[in-house]
Amino acid sequence: MTDPYDALVQRSIAQRLALLPPARVRAVPPGRGHRRLVPAALAAILALSGALFASEVNAAAEAEGLGCVDAITKVQLWVAELTDGKLTLVGTRPASISVRSAPAPMAEAVPAVPVVAGAQPELEAQLARSGTGCVVEIR
């Protein structure tokens, strides 16, 4: 097998590459300066704010006795709390929602706790859909 090595092409490439500035050596090794620090700091800030937000939302839901509902409903409760200061002024329909923190078969043994009166319809629906160990009644 013949070697198609082309000395002219090699020489031309060498001439072109000779025009390049010499390789510079960084005092700070590449990849260990701001290039890695910035994404790491952003990730840490995101993770921390996410954890704080989750804790805030959970605390708001727990305060209303709704620790067992799903995450979306918890966020909605938190938003309602933020906008109104309390949950009862959101909707127009006269309705109330009771929550019992117990599985369905044991629901009768646990007294229902009225939580929301006059909640938004979609919030009621969310509460009604929530499942595990949490009985929600809309009246």
Add this chain to the structure above:
Amino acid sequence: MDPLAALYSVTYLDAAPLTDALARAERSSWLKDCEGAYDSVYRGIVAMGATPEDASDAVQEAFERALRQRDAKDRPAGWLFIVALRIWRRQRWRQRLFMPLAILRHAASSEGGTEDRLDLLEQIRKLPDRQRQVVVARYVLGLSQRETAELLGISAGTVASTTSQANRRLRESLGGLP
């Protein structure tokens, strides 16, 4: 004491420092070879399409990895090139994530007007990836056909045909030189 056991113990005791010394010498020679290949690998990464700044960073990081290597590898230039190439490609993906910054930086770095003088490099960058790798390995790193084949994990025949194709295209860009 059993003479054979005595011999084994003496051999073991004597061989350990000798092995260490050999390993140190081999490692020192490996690092020396890496240092020698530094500049050609840098130029090879530029020929692959990197900016001089990105190529410098990639080669420096590859060299740092070479310093941490426990075992010496064959063909330090080839090893350094492949590692630096991977590092540069990873950097390029990161840069695409932050494209506006990369565009600004490219605009700032291309004010020197060196593009006209580096036209052949532009032609190399337009070659398919495999042809570019072969051209850089052969003409920039100075590897033989067999060494290039081993480095890129392809057959010597493929290296030959790829080199021929690349030669044809590069000669066309050089103005149809004979």
